Amino acid sequence: MAVRSMRQKKKVEFLTEVELEFMTELWALGEGSVRDVLAQLAPERNLAYTSAATILRIMEQKNFVTSEKRGKTFVYKPMLAKDAYQSKTLRDLSEKLFDGTPATMVARLVSDQGMSEEALEEIRALLDRRLKDNDT
Amino acid sequence: MAVRSMRQKKKVEFLTEVELEFMTELWALGEGSVRDVLAQLAPERNLAYTSAATILRIMEQKNFVTSEKRGKTFVYKPMLAKDAYQSKTLRDLSEKLFDGTPATMVARLVSDQGMSEEALEEIRALLDRRLKDNDT
DNA sequence: GAGTAGATACTAAGACCTTCGTAAGTCCAA
DNA sequence: TTGGACTTACGAAGGTCTTAGTATCTACTC
Numbered sequence: 001m002a003v004r005s006m007r008q009k010k011k012v013e014f015l016t017e018v019e020l021e022f023m024t025e026l027w028a029l030g031e032g033s034v035r036d037v038l039a040q041l042a043p044e045r046n047l048a049y050t051s052a053a054t055i056l057r058i059m060e061q062k063n064f065v066t067s068e069k070r071g072k073t074f075v076y077k078p079m080l081a082k083d084a085y086q087s088k089t090l091r092d093l094s095e096k097l098f099d100g101t102p103a104t105m106v107a108r109l110v111s112d113q114g115m116s117e118e119a120l121e122e123i124r125a126l127l128d129r130r131l132k133d134n135d136t
Numbered sequence: 137m138a139v140r141s142m143r144q145k146k147k148v149e150f151l152t153e154v155e156l157e158f159m160t161e162l163w164a165l166g167e168g169s170v171r172d173v174l175a176q177l178a179p180e181r182n183l184a185y186t187s188a189a190t191i192l193r194i195m196e197q198k199n200f201v202t203s204e205k206r207g208k209t210f211v212y213k214p215m216l217a218k219d220a221y222q223s224k225t226l227r228d229l230s231e232k233l234f235d236g237t238p239a240t241m242v243a244r245l246v247s248d249q250g251m252s253e254e255a256l257e258e259i260r261a262l263l264d265r266r267l268k269d270n271d272t
Numbered sequence: 273g274a275g276t277a278g279a280t281a282c283t284a285a286g287a288c289c290t291t292c293g294t295a296a297g298t299c300c301a302a
Numbered sequence: 303t304t305g306g307a308c309t310t311a312c313g314a315a316g317g318t319c320t321t322a323g324t325a326t327c328t329a330c331t332c
Contacts, residue, residue, distance in 0.1 A: 016289065020232060034309080051291050053310065058289090072299050072309060086233055086244045093229065096156060097222055102245050103255040107262055108222050109238050117270055119239035120263055126246050127260045134253055152319060170279080187321050189280065194319090208279055208329050 012062040014089070019059055022052075023078060023085075026065065031077040033070075148198040150225070155195055158188075159214060159221075162201065167213040169206075 015023055025040040026032055032040075034053045041047065056076050059065045067074040090102070098104045110120065151159055161176040162168055168176075170189045177183065192212050195201045203210040226238070234240045246256065 018290065024233075047290095048292050049308095050293070050310090054291080054312090057311080072297090074310080083244065086241075087248050089229065089233060090241070090245055090248070091250070093225065097160075097225060101255070102248075102251055103258045105222075105226070106242055106245055106259045108219065109226055109242055110259075110262055110266055112223050115238055117267065119237075120267055120270075123239060123242045123246065124260060124263045124267070126243055127256060127263065130246055131253065131256055131260070134256075154320065183320095184322050185278095186280090186323070190282095190321080193281080208327090210280080 012064075014092070015059075015064060015085070018055055019062075019064065022055055022059065023064060023080075026076060026078050027082045031075050033073045033075050035073070037076075148200075150228070151200060151221070154191055155198075155200065158191055158195065159200060159216075162212060162214045163218045167211050169209045169211050171209070173212070 021041070022037055025037045029036060029040065034049065034056055037056070038047065038049060038052045056065065056067075056074075060067055060076065063079055065076045066079055067076050069075075090105070094100060094102045094105050098108075109115070110123075157177070158173055161173045165172060165176065170185065170192055173192070174183065174185060174188045192201065192203075192210075196203055196212070199215055201212045202215055203212050205211075226241070230236060230238045230241055234244075245251070246259065
């Protein structure tokens with residue numbers, strides 16, 4: 001029986017570049033095997049099958065995904081919801097690049113991203129709802 | 137005469153963790169020597185002087201800062217404005233983690249816990265102003 | 273003009289990341 | 303039950319990042 005385990009010295013918090021790429025596919029798929037994920041990548045990506053397998057194995061060691069054996073292949077599933085990871089990332093970025101004030105961040109987003117009027121309206125509606133909730 | 141130059145194969149886009157830490161101090165200071173930057177860091181950071189010097193030298197190779205010799209020391213200055221870098225980072229994050237829709241990003245920020253009511257009000261004001269401008 | 277304090281340049285170690293080849297394991301069909 | 307196709311495990315190469323020590327350089331003082 002193979003080992004397939006490894007201690008983690010420090011808790012890993014964030015996905016690396018490639019891990020995020022893979023996790024994005026898993027979030028979209030819900031779950032998937034090495035082959036499933038590989039198939040989702042852009043054709044020009046040209047990543048070897050074994051590379052993809054290694055990446056997913058490492059992601060499991062880091063507790064970003066779990067695996068379940070089906071037939072002879074492992075099926076991987078995210079352990080971290082996309083929106084939770086989005087929040088975590090924004091919190092980190094706010095702290096490191098926006099002096100811990102998320103308002104600055106929104107300001108920057110709203111003022112220079114190409115955001116449609118509908119998108120802006122939508123966000124304002126969201127804010128209104130949020131502010132009303134706080135009142136209660 | 138020493139060399140102090142080096143070719144760049146690929147354009148470096150983003151600051152590493154430590155580089156961001158240093159750049160943050162330079163943004164706050166406007167400019168500064170190795171010693172100046174080092175003095176701004178938290179005392180428990182305990183970074184060797186030569187390490188700080190190396191980091192700034194590398195940052196110059198990557199064109200994140202310029203240097204100017206004053207007396208016997210170099211004074212470093214950001215080549216990249218903080219708000220420009222903030223925008224760049226948000227654009228990248230939006231693309232990689234928010235499906236290219238910055239509105240989702242704002243939504244996540246706003247719906248997330250940990251934002252004061254004042255901050256939310258501030259953002260709403262910002263939005264109102266922005267929406268009004270679009271009308272004209 | 274030589275000595276010295278302090279600055280810069282260089283090198284390197286150790287960690288992690290990305291990639292892939294090789295070897296070993298596993299399921300199934302004939 | 304054995305062969306073959308496919309899968310997983312492991313190791314290693316090559317790259318970047320962070321850190322710091324050593325060597326060299328330089329401006330200033332006496």
